[in-house]
């Protein structure tokens with residue numbers, strides 16, 4: 001029996017694997033597009049991984065397979081050792097488009113996952129926390145507003161709160177901050193880091209921003225298009241916790257340049 005513990009390059013034991021993808025491929029039956037080919041990845045507990053690559057290289061497809069929303073054509077995905085065969089309660093997900101229910105106010109939208117999972121009384125109890133989260137993302141005063149009265153960025157911030165309210169152990173994020181201005185985006189990135197650290201959450205983020213990927217991640221999966229596959233997994237060995245002023249350090253600049261170089265060799269982002 002092999003009882004060896006995986007070690008990192010400094011000899012410290014690696015945390016346990018949360019997600020394991022082996023040889024995952026996806027061909028959409030409708031148009032025979034090969035969206036993913038032979039993707040293998042391991043996400044360890046408490047780690048932050050980003051995926052970056054040109055439009056159409058299969059990032060959202062990968063995330064949807066991990067979330068159990070669509071099946072792979074080939075390969076295997078396990079979460080905490082169990083095959084992923086459908087959606088699960090312990091995964092928090094955020095999509096490219098904010099999907100708030102128009103007939104519910106901001107705060108009602110945020111407690112909705114609790115209501116679905118644990119009932120109305122639990123949702124009422126969670127209102128205090130929903131208010132706190134709204135304040136963190138700068139939406140104090142907008143608790144009772146309906147989504148059509150929010151800007152795109154505000155709606156996205158509200159849907160971030162909706163994802164965080166259940167304190168999921170795994171966060172799957174598909175460009176959650178793309179509608180935010182740069183300053184709010186930096187703030188949300190730091191907030192996301194704080195929440196992940198507090199909850200020892202495992203996060204997987206799709207982004208088009210190299211800077212965002214570098215400041216948040218332990219590892220960046222760089223993808224190549226047609227068919228979508230992994231070009232390289234780049235390790236980011238900046239110390240933690242990360243701070244925004246690290247973005248001006250030479251080390252940060254080197255990693256950004258390296259990734260930009262790889263993407264330039266392929267296609268435009």
Ligand SMILES: Nc1ncnc2c1ncn2[C@@H]1O[C@H](COP(=O)(O)OP(=O)(O)OP(=O)(O)O)[C@@H](O)[C@H]1O
Pocket residue numbers: 028030031033034035054055056057058059060061062
């Ligand atoms: N439901 C679907 N049916 C058929 N083809 C699809 C479907 N969803 C995506 N595709 C195709 O699969 C490929 C990968 O799409 P995907 O949405 O995963 O890309 P992406 O990397 O997330 O792109 P973007 O950066 O633009 O969001 C594309 O060629 C797309 O046309």
Ligand SMILES: [Mg+2]
Pocket residue numbers: 059060061096174
């Ligand atoms: Mg996408």
